[in-house]
Amino acid sequence: MPSWTLHTEFKFDAAHFLEGYEGKCGRMHGHSYKVHIAATSNQLNPSKYLDSADMVCDFHELKWAAKGSEKGGLDHSVLNEELPVNPTAERIAEFIHKETLQRIPDGIKLNVTVWETENSWVEYTDEDGEN
Ligand SMILES: [Zn+2]
Numbered sequence: 001m002p003s004w005t006l007h008t009e010f011k012f013d014a015a016h017f018l019e020g021y022e023g024k025c026g027r028m029h030g031h032s033y034k035v036h037i038a039a040t041s042n043q044l045n046p047s048k049y050l051d052s053a054d055m056v057c058d059f060h061e062l063k064w065a066a067k068g069s070e071k072g073g074l075d076h077s078v079l080n081e082e083l084p085v086n087p088t089a090e091r092i093a094e095f096i097h098k099e100t101l102q103r104i105p106d107g108i109k110l111n112v113t114v115w116e117t118e119n120s121w122v123e124y125t126d127e128d129g130e131n
Contacts, residue, residue: 005040006056010066016079016087033074034115035096037062045105057104064103065096089116093124 012035017028039056047058067073069082074096079087083095093114100110115121 001042003040003042004044004056005038006059006062007036007038008059008062009034009036010063011035012066012073012075012077014074014077014079018088019080019086028078031116033092034121035065036113037096037100038111039104040109040111041105041107043107047105057108061103062100064100089114089120089122090124093122097124097126 011032013030013032015028015030018025020026039062041056044053044055045057046053047055047061049058049060064072065074068075069077074082079092083091085091085095093112096114097110097112100112101108109125111123111125113121113123
């Protein structure tokens with residue numbers, strides 16, 4: 001079976017604090033988050049901007065989170081207001097995974113990596129999460 005994997009990276013700046021955390025992460029502070037998304041599909045699809053079935057999905061649709069929060073993204077947002085759960089890096093990756101799946105065609109498997117600092121990152125995927 002053929003398989004294509006798109007890779008894209010982007011950054012966004014955001015504030016957060018961890019509710020209930022004993023220590024400095026419990027106070028409001030900011031990070032420059034880096035995100036890597038890998039999108040794998042066994043078939044090619046059309047997109048909003050391309051009628052023929054020749055892409056996994058549009059790169060734009062993978063990068064929605066890089067937009068400002070007034071445009072539905074996460075840049076310059078307070079993550080505690082954007083996520084329904086405590087905004088740890090783990091939960092941010094899960095949130096981006098879930099929100100991205102809603103913006104792309106069916107049958108694409110996503111792998112989302114979120115760097116909170118240069119040396120600390122988390123990878124999230126969901127085997128049952130294909131839409
Ligand atoms: Zn933090």
